[in-house]
Each structure stands twice: as structure tokens, then as C-alpha cells.
Amino acid sequence: MKVRRGLIAVAVAATVAACSSPASPTAAPSAASTTVPTEGPSTAAGGEIQVYAAASLKNVLAKVEDVYEAANPGTTLTISTDSSAALETKIEQGAPADVFLSADVTNPQKLVDAGLTSGEVSPFAGNLLTVIVPKGNPAGLQTPKDLAKAGVKVVAAGDKVPITKYATQLVENLAKEAGYPADFVDRYNANVVSKEENVSGIVTKVGLGEGDAGIVYVTDAKGSDKVDAVGVPGAANVPATYGGVVVKASPSQDASRAFLQWLSGPEGQNVLAAFGFLPPAS
Numbered sequence: 309m310k311v312r313r314g315l316i317a318v319a320v321a322a323t324v325a326a327c328s329s330p331a332s333p334t335a336a337p338s339a340a341s342t343t344v345p346t347e348g349p350s351t352a353a354g355g356e357i358q359v360y361a362a363a364s365l366k367n368v369l370a371k372v373e374d375v376y377e378a379a380n381p382g383t384t385l386t387i388s389t390d391s392s393a394a395l396e397t398k399i400e401q402g403a404p405a406d407v408f409l410s411a412d413v414t415n416p417q418k419l420v421d422a423g424l425t426s427g428e429v430s431p432f433a434g435n436l437l438t439v440i441v442p443k444g445n446p447a448g449l450q451t452p453k454d455l456a457k458a459g460v461k462v463v464a465a466g467d468k469v470p471i472t473k474y475a476t477q478l479v480e481n482l483a484k485e486a487g488y489p490a491d492f493v494d495r496y497n498a499n500v501v502s503k504e505e506n507v508s509g510i511v512t513k514v515g516l517g518e519g520d521a522g523i524v525y526v527t528d529a530k531g532s533d534k535v536d537a538v539g540v541p542g543a544a545n546v547p548a549t550y551g552g553v554v555v556k557a558s559p560s561q562d563a564s565r566a567f568l569q570w571l572s573g574p575e576g577q578n579v580l581a582a583f584g585f586l587p588p589a590s
Contacts, residue, residue, distance in 0.1 A: 355560050357567055358404055359387045360395040362411035362470070362550065363506035364435070364524075367531045368583040369409075375579055376570065383563060391506040393468035399424065399555060406558035407568055411435075411507070411525075412470040413551035425553040426561060431588035432572045433550040433580050435525040437478050439538040440514050447520035449538055452482050455521055456495035463510050463519035464500045471507040474546045475523040481544035511535060527584040549589050 361369055366389045373385045388395075392410040396418055399405050408425075409432070410416045416429045439452050447460060455462055465472045483492040501519060504510050510522040515534030525548060529537040552571065554564045570576050577587060 355563050356384045356386055357560055357563055358406045359385055359409060360399065360405040361387055361389050361409040362392045363389045363508040364411050364528055365389060365409055366508065368580055368585065371583070372571070372576065372579050376567065391466065391469045393470070394505070405555045406560050406564040407552060407554055409550065409552045410470070411548060411550055412473070413549055415470070416551045416553040419553055424556050426556050426565070427554060429551040429553055430568055430572055431549050431551050432576070434586035434588050435527055435548040435550070436545050436586070437474055437523055437548070438526050438529050438540055439521055440511065440524055440529050440535040441521050441538060442514055442517045443534055443536055445536055446517070449521055452538060452540055453488055455499065456489060456492050460499050461501045461520045462496065462499040463513045463522040464503050465507060465510055466503050466505060469506055470548070471524060474548050477546045478523060478540065478544060481546065485541060485544055530584045547589055
């Protein structure tokens with residue numbers, strides 16, 4: 309697979325680029341084992357498409373790569389994943405992306421506002437949040453309220469990572485739920501022991517038992533056999549909307565636009581749904 313865990317620094321011209329539930333989530337089959345039919349022929353232009361994508365899309369894009377390339381002979385997807393915020397910064401600084409797929413609409417909108425895209429942000433997927441714990445739940449968390457218990461080690465992400473924005477809103481919503489302490493937000497924040505570079509880092513660290521819990525996307529919990537999920541009250545949950553853009557500097561405008569349209573269309577939505585993603589909010 310060409311999907312990589314993190315984005316490698318890329319030379320560009322003469323410049324060096326700087327640099328996620330339902331109320332009661334249940335165990336689901338591994339997304340990787342889900343059978344998704346290969347779609348029929350497509351008229352997308354061929355060539356290589358460099359896709360920069362949110363870390364939470366890593367698993368599903370491995371399947372998207374197989375399905376799309378099979379349906380479009382001559383087209384190659386090269387996928388790099390990291391925090392949406394980190395990828396947005398890299399693109400601003402000239403990294404050679406063709407398509408940017410973010411776990412929010414805020415980061416791609418920054419590129420639109422800077423005049424660095426061809427067209428507007430295209431929402432292509434949705435997600436919800438859940439609490440994860442190491443397999444077997446050694447700390448014995450029963451509800452999200454336990455995230456505020458003394459001694460619970462919470463793994464979070466950096467302040468600019470989209471999951472942090474969603475998780476912050478979730479914690480604030482939970483604080484308003486009946487039975488939650490008035491200082492729930494403060495207690496939760498005091499329990500945060502580390503801030504990872506992206507949501508995959510949260511899943512990895514919790515899965516290794518280096519933390520007692522973390523807030524991630526529902527699809528992250530379903531895609532890992534190292535963690536269990538603790539249900540989040542439906543009324544408190546926070547919908548996440550994923551948005552994509554075609555980068556203006558891309559030399560593969562037609563192919564990139566065709567891929568993004570495919571991902572937002574019925575065939576792409578079928579693949580996303582098989583991995584637990586929701587349709588984008590209307």
C-alpha cells in the first residue's frame with residue numbers, strides 16, 4: 309500500500325516544504341474485512357493523484373485506493389495521512405498535493421480563502437465521536453463521566469487537530485448532562501496526560517495501555533482491535549463533517565476533480581459507509 313503513517317517532507321521546486329458515536333457503540337467486524345464491490349469503468353483522467361488526507365481516513369483510503377484504481381486503469385493514488393492542520397500548513401507552504409481531504413471543513417476553507425484551491429470545499433463524509441479504552445478496559449470506565457475521575461489518564465491531541473475541537477465540544481456538552489459534576493470540564497482537562505500529533509496517535513497510545521481513555525471518531529474505534537468503546541449519550545455527541553478540495557497548483561486538475569467527485573458520489577459513499585462513515589451533513 310502507498311498509504312503512509314505520516315507525511316514525509318517533500319522537495320518542491322527550489323523550496324523545501326516546512327513544515328472519530330452512536331449512543332451505545334457495539335463491536336463491529338474489522339473494516340478491512342468488509343467486502344466492497346469494485347465499481348465499473350470510469351472516465352476519470354489517468355495519472356498519479358497525490359492525496360493528502362486526515363489520519364482518521366487512513367484505513368478507508370486503503371480500500372478506496374484499490375477500488376478507484378481498479379475502476380480507473382492508468383490512475384494511481386498516492387496517499388499520505390497526518391493531522392488535517394499539519395497537512396493544511398504543508399500545502400500552504402508548497403507541498404505538492406493534488407487533493408486535500410480533511411476531517412473538518414475549516415482547514416480546507418483556509419486554503420480556499422488563500423486562493424490555493426480550484427473551487428470550493430466539497431463535504432464528502434460525516435462521523436461521530438466515542439470514548440475509547442484499552443482492550444479489556446483495565447481502568448474500569450463505565451461512562452464518559454469517568455473521564456473526570458481522579459487518576460484517570462486521558463490521551464488527547466494537539467490544539468489545532470480537528471478531533472480536539474470536536475472533543476472539546478463533546479466535553480462541554482457532557483458537562484450539561486444530568487449527573488455530571490459542575491466542574492467536569494476542568495477535571496477532564498486536568499486528566500489529560502499527553503497531546504498526540506493526530507487522532508491515530510490517540511488510538512495507538514490508548515491501545516498500548518499508555519493511557520486509560522481518549523476521545524476519537526467512531527470509525528477509529530471500529531477500525532482497531534486494540535481498544536474498546538464506551539458509549540456517548542446521543543444528545544451530547546458532536547457530528548464531524550469531512551471536506552475536500554482540489555489544490556490549485558495541482559498539475560492533474562481533471563483527474564483530481566474526478567476523484568473528489570467520485571468520493572462524494574454513490575460509489576465513494578458506499579466504500580466510506582462500509583468503514584462506518586456517515587454521509588456529510590446537509
